[in-house]
Amino acid sequence: MEFEELASIPGVGAKTVERLAELDDPAEAVSEGDVSRIARAPGISEGRAARIARAAIRRRHGDSGAFLATDRAEELYESVLGLLQERAVTAHGRKRLETLYPSASAARIEEVRSFAKGAVEREPTPELLEALSGVEPLESPGGIRVRDRCLATSDAETYAEATDAIPELSVELVDDARDVSDLARGYSTVVVLDEAFAGIELEGDADVRVEPDALSEPAAVVPERTISFFARNRGRLLAAAAVHEAASKLDIGTSIDIDALERALERLTEDGSVDDDDRLRALETAIDDLDAAVSMAEGVANDRLRAAIEERDVTIEGADLLSLVERGAGVDSLLERELSEEFAEAIEAARERLVDAVGVDDYESLARGAFPEEPTFPVEHDGRVIDRLREELSADRDRRATRLKREVAEELRGMRGPAKALVDAALELDVELAVSRFSRDFDCTFPVFGGSGIEIEGGRSPLLDVAFEDVEPVDYGIEGVSLLSGVNSGGKTSTLDLVGTVAIVAQMGLPVPAEGVRTRRFEALHYQAKTQGTLDAGAFESTLREFGSLVEGAEGRLVLVDELESITEPGASAVIIAGILEALAEEDSTAVFVSHLAGEILDATDADANVSVDGIEAVGLIDGELCVNRSPIKGHLARSTPELIVEKLADEGDDSENEGSQTGFYSSLLGKFEGNSD
Ligand SMILES: Nc1ncnc2c1ncn2[C@@H]1O[C@H](COP(=O)(O)OP(=O)(O)OP(=O)(O)O)[C@@H](O)[C@H]1O
Numbered sequence: 001m002e003f004e005e006l007a008s009i010p011g012v013g014a015k016t017v018e019r020l021a022e023l024d025d026p027a028e029a030v031s032e033g034d035v036s037r038i039a040r041a042p043g044i045s046e047g048r049a050a051r052i053a054r055a056a057i058r059r060r061h062g063d064s065g066a067f068l069a070t071d072r073a074e075e076l077y078e079s080v081l082g083l084l085q086e087r088a089v090t091a092h093g094r095k096r097l098e099t100l101y102p103s104a105s106a107a108r109i110e111e112v113r114s115f116a117k118g119a120v121e122r123e124p125t126p127e128l129l130e131a132l133s134g135v136e137p138l139e140s141p142g143g144i145r146v147r148d149r150c151l152a153t154s155d156a157e158t159y160a161e162a163t164d165a166i167p168e169l170s171v172e173l174v175d176d177a178r179d180v181s182d183l184a185r186g187y188s189t190v191v192v193l194d195e196a197f198a199g200i201e202l203e204g205d206a207d208v209r210v211e212p213d214a215l216s217e218p219a220a221v222v223p224e225r226t227i228s229f230f231a232r233n234r235g236r237l238l239a240a241a242a243v244h245e246a247a248s249k250l251d252i253g254t255s256i257d258i259d260a261l262e263r264a265l266e267r268l269t270e271d272g273s274v275d276d277d278d279r280l281r282a283l284e285t286a287i288d289d290l291d292a293a294v295s296m297a298e299g300v301a302n303d304r305l306r307a308a309i310e311e312r313d314v315t316i317e318g319a320d321l322l323s324l325v326e327r328g329a330g331v332d333s334l335l336e337r338e339l340s341e342e343f344a345e346a347i348e349a350a351r352e353r354l355v356d357a358v359g360v361d362d363y364e365s366l367a368r369g370a371f372p373e374e375p376t377f378p379v380e381h382d383g384r385v386i387d388r389l390r391e392e393l394s395a396d397r398d399r400r401a402t403r404l405k406r407e408v409a410e411e412l413r414g415m416r417g418p419a420k421a422l423v424d425a426a427l428e429l430d431v432e433l434a435v436s437r438f439s440r441d442f443d444c445t446f447p448v449f450g451g452s453g454i455e456i457e458g459g460r461s462p463l464l465d466v467a468f469e470d471v472e473p474v475d476y477g478i479e480g481v482s483l484l485s486g487v488n489s490g491g492k493t494s495t496l497d498l499v500g501t502v503a504i505v506a507q508m509g510l511p512v513p514a515e516g517v518r519t520r521r522f523e524a525l526h527y528q529a530k531t532q533g534t535l536d537a538g539a540f541e542s543t544l545r546e547f548g549s550l551v552e553g554a555e556g557r558l559v560l561v562d563e564l565e566s567i568t569e570p571g572a573s574a575v576i577i578a579g580i581l582e583a584l585a586e587e588d589s590t591a592v593f594v595s596h597l598a599g600e601i602l603d604a605t606d607a608d609a610n611v612s613v614d615g616i617e618a619v620g621l622i623d624g625e626l627c628v629n630r631s632p633i634k635g636h637l638a639r640s641t642p643e644l645i646v647e648k649l650a651d652e653g654d655d656s657e658n659e660g661s662q663t664g665f666y667s668s669l670l671g672k673f674e675g676n677s678d
């Protein structure tokens with residue numbers, strides 16, 4: 001399908017097409033009906049992607065999408081889809097399953113069948129399901145901004161080129177070395193793009209590098225570009241790698257060194273920093289704790305001095321005191337003179353404390369300088385030294401962080417494509433496993449397509465209100481048009497549901513819940529649920545109209561109708577249903593009508609019409625409960641529940657001597673039933 005054609009799909013507006021156009025390869029994504037790729041278009045949710053994908057698949061197969069012709073048929077499909085979706089682990093898998101739908105197109109059915117045949121071979125192990133729970137479609141990291149580095153150039157053209165090529169960094173225009181030095185005050189690293197600056201002398205400690213080739217290899221300057229994708233998707237990628245291992249083989253169509261990917265991811269945090277380096281951690285802690293460390297160090301010195309002063313009796317000769325006072329000296333100098341040793345010790349203690357708290361090699365002498373020799377009381381740090389210390393620690397931290405990022409970016413180089421493929425394969429596996437579990441949980445087999453009508457052997461409906469283990473297998477074949485009779489609660493509606501479900505699942509391309517199924521490929525499923533009570537004239541008329549149009553061109557359809565008789569009074573119902581059956585038989589459609597009036601309808605049907613009757617028969621009454629053979633008997637009008645009760649009473653009468661007179665009554669009643677059914 002051509003990408004442009006998309007706009008003509010119902011529900012896909014021009015805006016959506018515009019958004020899809022931003023995909024790597026929109027035409028391919030859409031023509032494959034690939035939910036995960038379509039969902040990568042900005043502003044397209046997965047739910048919407050699933051609908052677009054489904055519409056695109058239909059379109060590709062020239063499929064009108066009208067297979068599910070009635071509400072009840074839709075409902076059955078929704079239930080089947082629900083059973084499949086319950087078995088997917090990821091939200092994406094559940095959306096992707098929505099692209100499986102019953103189709104009349106042989107090519108579409110075959111496409112899913114060949115996928116499903118592979119899928120059912122997949123072993124849904126607990127480890128695999130557990131690993132899958134962390135997998136989600138990948139996200140793009142969005143724009144990043146790096147603030148500790150900048151690019152510098154004196155050339156206007158290079159400036160423009162750099163702004164384009166490396167939008168993550170700010171680019172500065174400089175005239176000379178002084179400009180570069182000024183810049184270096186604001187950044188941990190300045191990358192100069194002009195050869196001319198090589199070998200210049202700079203003030204300050206900033207790392208200024210002259211790299212004229214930086215633009216051709218941006219990853220070296222901004223490793224964040226490579227890393228941010230992996231950091232953003234770290235959890236998903238690790239989960240996908242775990243799936244890959246648990247599945248022991250995922251077909252990702254490209255080679256990937258999973259161990260290397262995992263190792264690199266383990267080094268990263270979600271916010272894109274590298275988290276496995278002791279020195280970097282020490283630098284970060286030192287910066288964070290610097291203020292606290294400084295006041296702690298001050299506290300240590302002052303506590304010591306205070307204690308020393310308290311303990312000390314100071315004697316000073318009058319002449320000395322006089323000379324000090326005359327010189328304008330304060331009490332500090334007095335203390336210095338008297339307590340010089342204690343001062344020195346206190347300052348030393350503060351320095352040691354600070355050096356210890358900073359705890360990173362190379363900063364000892366700078367840290368010691370924060371407490372000057374000149375004694376003061378209370379002891380105070382030198383704020384400029386601490387500012388400098390903070391700047392140097394920060395620049396060191398930034399440079400180290402960048403170096404580590406560059407290392408990890410190098411490890412991850414070229415892995416983006418394979419990583420995407422890995423996640424796609426894991427998500428696809430979720431869909432396969434859902435199909436596999438469905439198939440295993442409901443003892444499914446692949447149907448055979450061909451012949452006319454549908455023939456089910458050992459079918460067990462997964463939609464019954466009893467535990468699946470307790471569902472009794474049903475054999476039922478339908479060719480042409482049949483009435484289905486049977487005792488109350490014998491399983492007539494359930495049989496229609498089973499036939500409908502099997503037809504839907506088969507035409508979705510999936511294995512069906514039966515020991516064996518042979519079926520023709522139906523054009524549509526027309527399933528009419530039981531009507532609740534007698535219809536008023538208007539509703540009756542519109543129901544008749546529906547059947548009127550159903551009968552026209554019903555060839556190739558599967559028609560299932562449940563107790564249509566209740567729409568109006570019994571006599572009229574029988575006549576109307578008989579007429580519909582005759583018309584359907586004429587059209588060569590496959591139809592089953594469940595009815596309690598099967599006998600009456602047959603009587604009203606033209607003897608030449610090809611309409612048969614099948615029956616779900618009660619084998620008898622056990623403890624007042626009907627015991628039913630769930631498989632309809634072909635060509636047999638089942639006895640009704642009232643008939644069975646009368647038969648039971650008549651039998652009981654035969655066995656007991658006391659109720660002889662009543663026995664005659666029951667026997668004659670029974671005789672009337674038997675006379676009727678002949
Ligand atoms: N194959 C089966 N295995 C086990 N239980 C079944 C099966 N089919 C039907 N039942 C049980 O019988 C109940 C009645 O089935 P169902 O409603 O299909 O009967 P019915 O013949 O359509 O009844 P009614 O005469 O009231 O229309 C179901 O709710 C289910 O519990």
